[in-house]
Amino acid sequence: MPPPAATGVKPMRNPLSPASLLEGASESGYVRSLMAGTVGVLALLGVSGLAFPDSVAGDLAGIVFSTSTATSTARLAAPIVLAGLGGIFAEKSGVINIGLEGLLIISAFVSVYAASVVGVGNAVLGVPALAIAFLAGIAASTFLSAVFAVVCIEFKADQIIAGLAVWLIALGLAPFLSTVFFGGVNTPNLGVSVGWQYSATMVVFATAGSWWLLNKTAFGKHLRAAGENPKALDTVGVSVSKVRYAGVLLSGVLSGVGGSALALSIGQFVGSGETMVQGKGFIAIVAYLFGNYNPLGTLGAGALFAGLDAIQIRLQQLGYAIPDTLVQTIPYVVVIVVLTLVGRTQIPEAAGEHYETEE
Amino acid sequence: MSDSAPDGDRTESLLARVVAPFVDRSVAERLVISVAAILLSIVVGFALVLVSGRIAQCSTAAWTMPLTGIGFCYDPIEVYVVLFNGALGYPFAVGDPGLFNPAWTPFNLSFGLTLSETTLLIFTGLSVAVAFRAGLFNIGTQGQLVVGALSTALSVLALAPLLPAGPVAGAVLIVVGTAAGAVGGGLWGAIPGALKAYADANEVITTIMLNFVAANVAYVLVLEVFRAEGSSVVATRYVPEYAQFPSVLFPPSTDFALLALAGGIAFIGALYYFVEHTSLGYDLRTSGVQAAAAEYGGVNAKLTTVRAMTLSGALGGIGGAVWVLMSEGRWMASIPDLGFDGITVSILAGNNPIGVLPAAFLFGVLKGGALEIGFRTDVPTELVAVLRGLIILFVAMPEFFRMIGRYTGVGGTAGGPGGAASAESDASAGGDGGEADA
Numbered sequence: 001m002p003p004p005a006a007t008g009v010k011p012m013r014n015p016l017s018p019a020s021l022l023e024g025a026s027e028s029g030y031v032r033s034l035m036a037g038t039v040g041v042l043a044l045l046g047v048s049g050l051a052f053p054d055s056v057a058g059d060l061a062g063i064v065f066s067t068s069t070a071t072s073t074a075r076l077a078a079p080i081v082l083a084g085l086g087g088i089f090a091e092k093s094g095v096i097n098i099g100l101e102g103l104l105i106i107s108a109f110v111s112v113y114a115a116s117v118v119g120v121g122n123a124v125l126g127v128p129a130l131a132i133a134f135l136a137g138i139a140a141s142t143f144l145s146a147v148f149a150v151v152c153i154e155f156k157a158d159q160i161i162a163g164l165a166v167w168l169i170a171l172g173l174a175p176f177l178s179t180v181f182f183g184g185v186n187t188p189n190l191g192v193s194v195g196w197q198y199s200a201t202m203v204v205f206a207t208a209g210s211w212w213l214l215n216k217t218a219f220g221k222h223l224r225a226a227g228e229n230p231k232a233l234d235t236v237g238v239s240v241s242k243v244r245y246a247g248v249l250l251s252g253v254l255s256g257v258g259g260s261a262l263a264l265s266i267g268q269f270v271g272s273g274e275t276m277v278q279g280k281g282f283i284a285i286v287a288y289l290f291g292n293y294n295p296l297g298t299l300g301a302g303a304l305f306a307g308l309d310a311i312q313i314r315l316q317q318l319g320y321a322i323p324d325t326l327v328q329t330i331p332y333v334v335v336i337v338v339l340t341l342v343g344r345t346q347i348p349e350a351a352g353e354h355y356e357t358e359e
Numbered sequence: 360m361s362d363s364a365p366d367g368d369r370t371e372s373l374l375a376r377v378v379a380p381f382v383d384r385s386v387a388e389r390l391v392i393s394v395a396a397i398l399l400s401i402v403v404g405f406a407l408v409l410v411s412g413r414i415a416q417c418s419t420a421a422w423t424m425p426l427t428g429i430g431f432c433y434d435p436i437e438v439y440v441v442l443f444n445g446a447l448g449y450p451f452a453v454g455d456p457g458l459f460n461p462a463w464t465p466f467n468l469s470f471g472l473t474l475s476e477t478t479l480l481i482f483t484g485l486s487v488a489v490a491f492r493a494g495l496f497n498i499g500t501q502g503q504l505v506v507g508a509l510s511t512a513l514s515v516l517a518l519a520p521l522l523p524a525g526p527v528a529g530a531v532l533i534v535v536g537t538a539a540g541a542v543g544g545g546l547w548g549a550i551p552g553a554l555k556a557y558a559d560a561n562e563v564i565t566t567i568m569l570n571f572v573a574a575n576v577a578y579v580l581v582l583e584v585f586r587a588e589g590s591s592v593v594a595t596r597y598v599p600e601y602a603q604f605p606s607v608l609f610p611p612s613t614d615f616a617l618l619a620l621a622g623g624i625a626f627i628g629a630l631y632y633f634v635e636h637t638s639l640g641y642d643l644r645t646s647g648v649q650a651a652a653a654e655y656g657g658v659n660a661k662l663t664t665v666r667a668m669t670l671s672g673a674l675g676g677i678g679g680a681v682w683v684l685m686s687e688g689r690w691m692a693s694i695p696d697l698g699f700d701g702i703t704v705s706i707l708a709g710n711n712p713i714g715v716l717p718a719a720f721l722f723g724v725l726k727g728g729a730l731e732i733g734f735r736t737d738v739p740t741e742l743v744a745v746l747r748g749l750i751i752l753f754v755a756m757p758e759f760f761r762m763i764g765r766y767t768g769v770g771g772t773a774g775g776p777g778g779a780a781s782a783e784s785d786a787s788a789g790g791d792g793g794e795a796d797a
Contacts, residue, residue: 098563155756160496160563161706165752168699172744179739180411274571282567289561323583329575332568339565340558 069310071196075265077306078199079104079277082258083284084291084298085210086251092214092293093247094227094240094350095152096159099166100255101281103141107259108277109174111137112187112269120192130194130264137260138253144170145252149245156354167281175271185271193267202257203299210254210295223247227348230355240355255281279332286335290342301338305331389709392760396707396753397721401439404746408435408738415737433738442743445731446473446724469727471606471613474620475686477723481623482678483701484708484715485630486544486671491710492634493667494647499551499566500675501698502573503544507676509577510543511536511683512690513585515598524601532602533684540680541673547573548672549665556661562668570698578692587689594691604685614686622681624716626674631712643667675701696744700726703747706754722747 083100090097114136118129127135148166151157175185182188214220225233226243234240262276263269270276283305291297312327412433423430444451448467452460483500490497497503515536522528551569554560578593587596604616634640645653646663654660678697683690704722708714729743753759 151752151756151759155759155762157752157756157758161755162752164498164702165748165755167748168703168751169745169748172741172746172748176407176739176741176745177411179741180415185741279567279571282564286564323579325575325582326579329572332571332575336554336560336565336568336572339560339568340554 069307069314072310072313073303073307074196074200074203075306076309077302078203078261078265079255079258079280080284080287080306081203081299081302082206082261083251083255083281084287084302085206085295086254086258087285087288088210088214088293088295088298089223089247089254090251091247091288091351092227092348093223093244094230094348094353094355095149095244095248096163096352097145097148097248097251098160098163098285099144099148099170099281100251100284101277101279102163102167102170103144103252103255104259104262104277104281104284105167105170105174105275106144107137107141107256108263108275109178109187109269109271110140111260112190112263112267113177113181115190115192115264116182116187120190130192133264134257134260137263138256141256141259142249142252145248145255148252149248152248153241153244153354159352171275174269174275178269178271187269187271190264190267194261194264196265199261199265202261203302206254206257207295207299214295219243219246224348226355227351230350234355244355258284283331283335286339290338292342305334308334386709386711388757389711389714392757393707393709393714393718393754395760396750399753400746400749403749404742405435405439407745408433408438408742412738433736438732438736438738438742441731441735442728443724445469445735446726446728466608466610468610468613469731471609471615472730473723473727474609475613475615475723476726477720478615478620478623479678479682479686479697480700480704480719480722480726481620481627481715482674482681483697484704484719485626485712486674486678486698487701487705488708488710488712488715489630489634489643489674490667490671491705492647493643493663494650495552495555495664495667495671496563497548497551497566497668497671497675498563498702499548499569499573499698500671500678500701501694501696502566502570503547503672503675504679504682504698505570505573505577505694506547506679507540507544507672508679508683508694509580509595509690510676511540511680512595512598514539515602515684516585516596519599519602524599526601529599529601529603532598533604536598536602536684537677537680540676540678540683542676544676544679545669545673548675549669552665552668552672555668556664574694577690581690581692585690592691592693595689597689598684600688602684603688604681616685619681619685623719626677627712627716630674634712639666700747703751706751 083104086103087097087100111133115129115133118124118132120129122129124132144166148162151162151165152159178185178187214223222233222238222243223246225238226240226247230240233243259277262280266276268276284302287301287305288298290301291299308331309328312324312330315327316324409431412431412435415432446469448463448465448469449460450463483504486500486503487497515532518532518535519528522531547569551560551562551565554565555562581595582593585595587594604619606613606615607617609615609617632640634644642653642658642663643666645656646658646660646667650660653663675698678701682694682697700722704715704718707721708718725743725746729740732738732742733740
């Protein structure tokens, strides 16, 4: 008979073992079924739309497969997918970054501000204004994420409360600065906007890059180990803090791209109410949970949420007599339903916990 | 201290129980951290005002830095003087001979507005605190307040024609309206509670999403069905004057009723008793501290989660009821961020119901002072929203203050009696400082 203690102790899991690679395979099985389901729904809609072109299904199919819906989906998906990818890096490393919303807000404002300072059409050292706007937005978001990282890793703050603080600081700071610089919470329109092709390209590259970084590099392994079993990582001589800093900073960089893309695709920062970001950072969190921490799954989920948003915009234009505010609520409800269905996600073992280095 | 006298005479043990939370080492430390966080965010806010005052464009400098002669568009000292002095209705005569303004009475407009905010924040702060004690993050107090406020407005408007106008009907309507707000907010809060308990859906995300849903659905309901005729904004009709909390002593334009504040303070006492001294409250606390242990101890964790969120939502809903029956007189679409401020109030209070009172007052001062900043200075009033975020950030990092404490040798961390005593004396000193600031 084995001693009772032995049965109670959980076997230590090595995140680099074949077993966890197997887990990764089943995870992509989940993503595959997700994709198959999405394609199935779209096919059903397409067929019924072709069969009954004059019905609601026909209209809906017309909307879903129209190019304008596709372009606005690409535009709306950029902040969700990019922030979601960032969230994966932070959470995989063991730091739950609930402040993605704040990172999107601050980068959206700073990018528009930088563009207006440089002047659209001008260039600094040969770099065009819009590129500088992107860089400034990324810098602002990365700086805020660095503050968050120090607070969480160095000062052992509660990650959820600190993340909330990041959101609330940005929610106050962006309209504050907008009022200082432009005399109102909304900035004037730059009169120029970044095309959807750029947003789509950035999203695709970021997704592919994130997948490669997470699954094919030593850094990705360290990142997963820092979140799953920091002690093992520490034992092999890799600094858990450094890996976690890298994870959180990456979430800042990616959210910065997303927030800048959001604001520059319109050419303006809107700071009234919940600002123009309107909860996209929180939807991003659900997107990566829905995609089960897989960049491809996050891309799919982000495109789904953005697509819903784009469809409701088109439904308004077609004059369906549903109040637009009610239709705008659909993505939020879908997020709640999705979260309820996939509630039990494989959250990293040590996420949310502070790791004390043993010296 | 509280458990040291198992068989002592009743008065002594009662006294010990009342005093215990204030001399408890961790409570004292929390107090120090809260005060330090407020001071630090004021310092950061000072720097922010200074820097943005350097960048902003203005014709004449509002403030010139001593020695350097660099001009700034905003005067950071004036901002805080206006903020804290103005929130109280200028009791201090700044710049004039004499410290106090002789014409000042406590029943002035600005102080009334500050207390009005305080009253509302007591309810939203308690709402967040109750959920926190059960280990749940209720970010959805805002949505629960929106739903509660709408149920209050609609039920009072529906019931008012059935009763003869008068003070008796007013009392009935206030009670019914508040109860309706509690039910509406409670049901809205029960949704994320049930989703958390039975589907493991993270309550942080669901409550945030439900905030958006509540705001949008309530907006559409009022826009399409309940909108007052001829109203330029999306709002219901006004509830009858006699069904609103009466403004005694304070000018009616303050939208403040002492009765509502007294109700808020009664709720603080009741909730403190509930959390600390009832078996349900014990279940709530244990599942917040150690869910698994609570389960072994026979607590139904799932039911406790739903109960805690329902109670939390009900408190948020009562906040909405008070907003309708005291401040606005009707439901309207542009509801202030009271729910989010409730998070700050609760975190600042260490999630202790008693701490909610000073924290809510401090935030009432910030909100009341923000109005004065808008009137008297060029500094954007969003400054207060920044301070709100900074306070949460600093309160969230107690380790930072412990580190500073270790470096400076204040508030020892040894945990011995000496350490506790020094932390305690700091607490009282810090507390006094806080009072002076307010």
